[in-house]
Amino acid sequence: MKVSSLIPFTIASLSAVSFADTLTVYTYQSFTSEWGPGPAIEEKFEAQCGCDLELIGLEDGVSLLNRLKLEGKQTQADVVLGLDDALLEETKSLGILADHGLSLSNLSLPYAFNDEQFVPYDYGHFAFIYDETKVSDVPGSLKELVEDSELSIIYQDPRISTPGQGLMLWVKSVYGENSDEAWKQLKQKTLTVTPGWSEAYSLFLEGKGDMVLSYVTSPAYHMTWEDTDKYKAAEFSEGHYVQVETAAALSSSKQPELAKSFLAFLISKDAQDVFAGTNWMWPVLPEAEKPEAFSLLIQPKTLYFPSAEVNENRSRWIKEWRSAVSQ
Amino acid sequence: MSVLSRVVSLFILLTFVLCAAGLYLHPGVGLPWRDYFDGWFFSVLQFSIVQALLSSAISVVVALPFSWVLARKPFQYQWALKGLLNLFFIMPVLVIILGVVTAYSDWLNVFSLKGILLAHLYLNVPFAIRMIWQSLENISGEYYRLGSTMGFGRIHAFRWIELPVLLQAIRPVFVLIFILCFSSFTVVLTLGGGPENTNLEVAIFQALKLDFDPKAGVVYACAHIAIIALVIAAFKRQTASALEFSRQSISPKKAQPNFIQVITVVLLVLVLVYPLYSLASSAFSVGWIGSTRLFEAMLTSLLIAIFSALLSILLALGRAFSSQNRFTQLIDFGLLILPVMVVITGLFLLALRLGIAFRVTHVLIVWVNSLMAMPLIIPALRNRIESYKNRYSPLCDVLGMPSGTQLRLVYWPAIRSILPWSFALSVVLSVGDLGVGVMVGSASFITLPILIYQAIGSYQMVLASQLTLLLLLLCALILFIAEWTGEKQAHVKG
Numbered sequence: 001m002k003v004s005s006l007i008p009f010t011i012a013s014l015s016a017v018s019f020a021d022t023l024t025v026y027t028y029q030s031f032t033s034e035w036g037p038g039p040a041i042e043e044k045f046e047a048q049c050g051c052d053l054e055l056i057g058l059e060d061g062v063s064l065l066n067r068l069k070l071e072g073k074q075t076q077a078d079v080v081l082g083l084d085d086a087l088l089e090e091t092k093s094l095g096i097l098a099d100h101g102l103s104l105s106n107l108s109l110p111y112a113f114n115d116e117q118f119v120p121y122d123y124g125h126f127a128f129i130y131d132e133t134k135v136s137d138v139p140g141s142l143k144e145l146v147e148d149s150e151l152s153i154i155y156q157d158p159r160i161s162t163p164g165q166g167l168m169l170w171v172k173s174v175y176g177e178n179s180d181e182a183w184k185q186l187k188q189k190t191l192t193v194t195p196g197w198s199e200a201y202s203l204f205l206e207g208k209g210d211m212v213l214s215y216v217t218s219p220a221y222h223m224t225w226e227d228t229d230k231y232k233a234a235e236f237s238e239g240h241y242v243q244v245e246t247a248a249a250l251s252s253s254k255q256p257e258l259a260k261s262f263l264a265f266l267i268s269k270d271a272q273d274v275f276a277g278t279n280w281m282w283p284v285l286p287e288a289e290k291p292e293a294f295s296l297l298i299q300p301k302t303l304y305f306p307s308a309e310v311n312e313n314r315s316r317w318i319k320e321w322r323s324a325v326s327q
Numbered sequence: 328m329s330v331l332s333r334v335v336s337l338f339i340l341l342t343f344v345l346c347a348a349g350l351y352l353h354p355g356v357g358l359p360w361r362d363y364f365d366g367w368f369f370s371v372l373q374f375s376i377v378q379a380l381l382s383s384a385i386s387v388v389v390a391l392p393f394s395w396v397l398a399r400k401p402f403q404y405q406w407a408l409k410g411l412l413n414l415f416f417i418m419p420v421l422v423i424i425l426g427v428v429t430a431y432s433d434w435l436n437v438f439s440l441k442g443i444l445l446a447h448l449y450l451n452v453p454f455a456i457r458m459i460w461q462s463l464e465n466i467s468g469e470y471y472r473l474g475s476t477m478g479f480g481r482i483h484a485f486r487w488i489e490l491p492v493l494l495q496a497i498r499p500v501f502v503l504i505f506i507l508c509f510s511s512f513t514v515v516l517t518l519g520g521g522p523e524n525t526n527l528e529v530a531i532f533q534a535l536k537l538d539f540d541p542k543a544g545v546v547y548a549c550a551h552i553a554i555i556a557l558v559i560a561a562f563k564r565q566t567a568s569a570l571e572f573s574r575q576s577i578s579p580k581k582a583q584p585n586f587i588q589v590i591t592v593v594l595l596v597l598v599l600v601y602p603l604y605s606l607a608s609s610a611f612s613v614g615w616i617g618s619t620r621l622f623e624a625m626l627t628s629l630l631i632a633i634f635s636a637l638l639s640i641l642l643a644l645g646r647a648f649s650s651q652n653r654f655t656q657l658i659d660f661g662l663l664i665l666p667v668m669v670v671i672t673g674l675f676l677l678a679l680r681l682g683i684a685f686r687v688t689h690v691l692i693v694w695v696n697s698l699m700a701m702p703l704i705i706p707a708l709r710n711r712i713e714s715y716k717n718r719y720s721p722l723c724d725v726l727g728m729p730s731g732t733q734l735r736l737v738y739w740p741a742i743r744s745i746l747p748w749s750f751a752l753s754v755v756l757s758v759g760d761l762g763v764g765v766m767v768g769s770a771s772f773i774t775l776p777i778l779i780y781q782a783i784g785s786y787q788m789v790l791a792s793q794l795t796l797l798l799l800l801l802c803a804l805i806l807f808i809a810e811w812t813g814e815k816q817a818h819v820k821g
Binding site for chain 1 (some may be wrong): 432521523537605619676682778780782784785787
């Protein structure tokens with residue numbers, strides 16, 4: 001036990017000696033994994049800053065916000081990366097963020113995004129994915145899926161999962177006050193509700209459920225790495241709810257300039273080239289490199305709620321979902 | 328030994344206190360206390376209890392005939408079957424879920440209570456068989472011989488020798504499975520089909536992770552402890568049956584299994600391996616993909632697991648030597664009496680507040696893992712130690728034998744044959760655990776389960792199934808070696 005506890009000690013002290021500055025970034029697991037953007041981003045940024053970029057990969061965006069709440073102003077992080085737009089208002093209310101001072105005007109986003117603290121770096125619309133060799137009657141709108149379709153769906157639990165919450169907001173933005181009734185109808189088509197994306201998508205790839213809630217960009221992965229275009233995203237005429245991923249610097253950072261230069265780097269072409277092919281989301285810089293498959297993806301209309309509205313209503317909407325589908 | 332057992336109790340209590348301190352420091356506010364006890368809370372509680380009772384009762388009932396047939400007489404290569412049984416106990420839940428769904432969805436609606444029960448049976452029946460089998464194996468041959476001189480037939484032998492042992496043996500097994508199913512999270516949520524099948528664990532997860540509400544966590548944790556304490560008290564295990572003793576030293580010969588045993592083994596292996604087919608077919612669908620961090624991940628996993636297992640054995644021995652009362656009975660269940668999410672959050676929060684979270688990652692994981700594995704290996708150890716204690720302690724007292732000598736001459740021979748199994752089970756439990764590592768999240772910290780988890784999160788499902796298969800092979804190897812060694816040990820006279 002003693003020996004193993006010494007290992008991180010030694011690593012920490014070694015890195016403190018060999019680098020003058022360490023920039024600590026809190027992000028999520030799939031960002032830091034060897035298949036995510038983490039390794040390439042780290043290499044490129046370290047080459048230009050002469051510093052050490054330390055990525056800490058928490059479970060997901062929600063854990064990220066929780067960690068910030070727990071640590072408050074004592075946080076070790078200089079930058080937080082991976083909070084989606086639904087969580088922005090709640091994060092801001094902690095009062096621990098610094099202004100980025102960057103111009104976002106050259107970026108292309110699904111809706112006008114102008115925030116003084118958060119820098120958006122990629123985005124993706126939620127979508128239901130199906131296997132076109134198995135499913136033919138694909139609904140053309142959310143209403144058709146809810147009201148007329150015979151297809152079975154798998155989605156994630158809005159109480160604990162980001163895509164699940166995305167669907168909740170999607171239904172809310174289409175059905176408004178009638179969401180309750182829509183959820184009851186959708187329940188008839190629901191094969192199961194999973195704790196996270198991984199369980200839902202694995203079940204779907206095993207051939208369960210006609211459609212699974214994921215992202216518009218999911219088919220691009222299968223086209224690029226598995227050489228199959230049988231997985232498609234169903235395009236809904238009302239539009240698709242969008243998720244914008246962002247980063248921000250913390251005001252408690254001892255290296256505010258380095259933190260800001262990292263944010264600027266995130267929206268530079270160098271970093272933007274990385275996101276599409278590793279994070280499987282749309283980069284915010286139009287000229288950024290993307291796998292060829294991205295040109296074959298659907299480009300749906302955008303639905304979204306301002307972050308403040310989500311923050312204000314989230315728990316009420318979750319309860320509405322819970323009681324509607326529990327009956 | 329009493330010093331060790333006190334130190335162990337203190338260590339466990341300290342864990343609870345530190346965890347409570349951590350939660351107390353939680354900055355979340357929550358609602359007024361009485362707001363938590365609404366209709367939803369009670370329906371969740373009801374579902375948790377019903378689900379866990381059904382899962383554990385069915386597991387034990389299904390396991391009983393299998394264990395009885397397998398224990399009829401020792402047979403060759405039984406260590407391999409024992410290893411396989413243990414392997415299922417640590418099977419990653421996603422593997423079981425996908426396996427059950429692909430294998431059984433044509434016959435029944437797996438996205439319902441039925442599916443939850445089926446997945447729980449897969450995880451727990453093998454463990455139950457293994458534990459009950461062990462108890463039956465330990466029935467001293469003297470009793471059978473005594474029985475036969477009294478003209479016992481098969482039915483009498485069952486009624487007067489085996490039944491009392493069975494009734495004793497199923498109690499701790501039932502309680503353990505109840506606790507594990509009561510705390511089940513991914514299985515209940517994924518196969519539950521929707522929020523109508525929500526258990527307490529899901530509510531805790533939501534409270535601590537999404538609602539940022541430590542009060543709700545505390546309320547649910549108290550409900551959790553209360554229910555589990557009730558079940559433990561209701562199925563209180565009496566002292567070890569005097570009938571249990573080692574019989575291996577008397578009839579060590581292993582022969583061909585008899586006809587019914589062959590059928591049983593074949594049936595068991597087929598049913599168990601059937602849902603693994605989809606894992607294997609996915610893993611072998613393309614060549615080995617690999618990962619640059621695989622070696623590092625395996626090394627870290629194994630190191631952590633070995634330290635956890637050593638600590639866990641030490642803790643379990645300390646508990647197994649001490650006598651039980653109402654209170655210490657709860658202590659025997661270690662961290663299982665609390666929801667694991669609450670424990671991890673509490674300890675982690677405290678470490679965070681002290682500013683040492685990143686430095687104590689390994690220690691925290693070893694700590695939590697050892698206390699999670701401890702309750703699973705205590706019953707077998709306690710059984711052996713108590714039956715030897717009953718037999719020899721008067722003699723030791725008369726002879727005035729010092730405790731060191733007692734340990735060497737009496738207890739070491741008693742536990743020697745199950746130590747390898749206890750160690751291996753703790754190791755594989757820890758190797759397969761995702762646990763605290765994910766919470767800390769330092770990118771330089773990687774274990775095999777974290778690597779699998781990351782692979783799935785990056786669409787690498789095939790790689791994930793290859794890595795899972797590797798994890799299972801690794802665990803199987805450890806378990807086989809342990810069972811094989813244990814069997815050898817049992818043959819050597821003490």
